[in-house]
Amino acid sequence: MRLGLLIGVVVTALFAAIATTTVVVKVVTDQQQAAQAQGYSNVSCDAAVGPTTPGQQQTAQGQAANLAPESKQIVQMIVQIGKQRNLSPRAWQVAIQAGMTESGLRNLSYGDRDSLGIFQMRPSMGWGTVQQLQDISYQINKFYDVLLSVPGWDTQRPGSSAQDVERSAFPDRYHKWEPMAAYLVQNVGQVTNVSTCGQSVGLALPANQAAAKAIAFALGEQGKPYVWGATGPDSYDCSGLMLRAYQAAGITLDRVSADQYHDGAMLRVRDAQPGDLLFWAYDPSNPNTIHHVAMYLGNGKIVEAQQTGVPVHTRSVSFNEAELVPQAVRPGV
Numbered sequence: 001m002r003l004g005l006l007i008g009v010v011v012t013a014l015f016a017a018i019a020t021t022t023v024v025v026k027v028v029t030d031q032q033q034a035a036q037a038q039g040y041s042n043v044s045c046d047a048a049v050g051p052t053t054p055g056q057q058q059t060a061q062g063q064a065a066n067l068a069p070e071s072k073q074i075v076q077m078i079v080q081i082g083k084q085r086n087l088s089p090r091a092w093q094v095a096i097q098a099g100m101t102e103s104g105l106r107n108l109s110y111g112d113r114d115s116l117g118i119f120q121m122r123p124s125m126g127w128g129t130v131q132q133l134q135d136i137s138y139q140i141n142k143f144y145d146v147l148l149s150v151p152g153w154d155t156q157r158p159g160s161s162a163q164d165v166e167r168s169a170f171p172d173r174y175h176k177w178e179p180m181a182a183y184l185v186q187n188v189g190q191v192t193n194v195s196t197c198g199q200s201v202g203l204a205l206p207a208n209q210a211a212a213k214a215i216a217f218a219l220g221e222q223g224k225p226y227v228w229g230a231t232g233p234d235s236y237d238c239s240g241l242m243l244r245a246y247q248a249a250g251i252t253l254d255r256v257s258a259d260q261y262h263d264g265a266m267l268r269v270r271d272a273q274p275g276d277l278l279f280w281a282y283d284p285s286n287p288n289t290i291h292h293v294a295m296y297l298g299n300g301k302i303v304e305a306q307q308t309g310v311p312v313h314t315r316s317v318s319f320n321e322a323e324l325v326p327q328a329v330r331p332g333v
Contacts, residue, residue: 060179060180060182060183061183063177063179063180063183064180064183064184064187067105068104068106070105070106070107071100071104071105071106074099074105074106074107074118074136075096075105075184075188076188077136077137077140078092078095078096078099078140079092079184079185079188079189081137081140081141081144082095082144082189083189085141085144087144087148088154089185089189090154090158090161091144091147091148091153091154092185092189093158093178093181093182093185094147094153094158094161094162094165095119095140095143095144095147095162096177096180096181096184096185097158097159097162097174097175097177097178097181098119098143098162098165098166098174099118099119099143100177100180100181101162101166101168101173101174101176101177102118102119102120102166103117103118103119103120105118106118107134107136107139108120109134116130116133116134117133117134117136117139118136118139118140118143119139119143119165119166120166121133121139121142121143127142128142143165146165147161147164147165150164150165155333156333157175157178157264157265157333158174158178158181159172159174159175159176159177159178160174162174178266209249210246210249210250210251210275210331210332211249211273211274211275211276211330211331211332212249212274212275213248213249213250214245214246214248214249214251214275214295214331215245215274215275215295215297215303217244217245217248217249218241218242218245218295218303218312219297219303219314221236221241221244221245221312222303222311222312222313222314223311223312223313224236224305224311224312225311225312226305226306226307226308226309226310226311226312227308228308231243231244231255232244236305236312237305238257238292238293238294238304238305238306239253239254239255239256239257239260239293240255240305241295241303241304241305241312242257242260242277242293242294242295243255243260245295246331246332249332251331251332253331257279257290257291257292257293258287258288258289258290258291260277260279260293260329260331261277261279261287261290261293261325261327261329262287262329263277263329263331264277264329264330264331264332264333265329265330265333266327266328266329266330267327267328267329267330268326268327268328269319269324269325269326269327269328270319271328272296272328273296273298273330274296274297274298275295275296275330275331276295276296276328276329276330277293277294277295277296277328277329277330277331278293278294278295278296278302278317278324278325278328279292279293279324279325279327279328279329280292280293280321280323280324280325281323281325282323284323284324284325284326287325290325292304292306292323294306294317296317296328297314300316300317300318301314301315301316301317302314302315302316302317
């Protein structure tokens with residue numbers, strides 16, 4: 001009887017996920033058509049962005065306001081050239097994050113060894129002549145040329161794509177400017193809701209099929225016991241369930257919940273969509289204190305491996321719940 005009920009729950013969830021995906025795909029298709037009518041393709045949706053870290057002194061808006069006039073002009077040119085080349089806003093964002101990291105979005109006449117300009121390109125490495133690498137239009141176009149040659153550049157986090165172009169010895173540093181770059185894309189580029197691409201489109205982002213598969217896996221494990229440190233197949237802890245759910249969808253997560261917080265794109269927890277990860281921390285403003293993770297199912301529900309004595313289950317969740325971290329994470333984006 002219990003097995004039959006469990007199977008019924010899983011089947012119902014699968015059909016719900018399929019139905020949601022169908023609606024979502026239509027929303028994204030409509031957005032793409034509207035974007036194309038404006039003269040560029042917003043096919044990537046630029047969902048791999050999120051709010052600033054809680055407690056950060058400067059918000060994304062404040063960081064953008066503090067840019068020097070030269071930097072603001074360079075942002076305008078990045079967006080303008082991106083539109084002229086019919087590139088999606090994700091490309092503009094990658095360029096902004098790379099430029100901010102390399103030069104503070106300034107056209108420098110110096111740098112490490114023979115590095116020059118906005119993106120610290122090197123003449124000795126074939127990026128162009130010294131004269132070309134002081135020409136802003138040339139630099140931006142050259143950056144876009146190399147970006148477009150990167151396989152899957154538009155299906156990963158913008159900072160990762162910036163690293164693929166720049167090949168820095170410090171690859172994670174490009175993520176720092178993600179929120180500010182998203183703000184600039186939205187406001188300078190006149191892109192509506194750049195951070196989430198509209199209402200209820202979580203399953204239509206690059207990780208859409210993965211999210212549906214991960215949900216199906218997690219729901220299928222309901223009833224199995226919680227065991228601290230377990231990663232299946234007979235028992236799970238909270239992060240072990242998330243690890244295996246997304247592994248079944250072809251996405252690798254870190255082992256523990258505090259590390260899984262860094263395994264995807266961040267967005268406001270209130271904007272979470274099915275498949276996104278929610279986190280709980282002793283201090284919600286400090287990700288280092290995260291102690292629990294669960295998967296959002298939509299409609300105020302989560303699936304989780306909660307604690308000893310409580311099997312894998314679904315339950316209702318409130319975005320005002322104690323210890324809930326104000327950011328959700330979208331794996332694989």
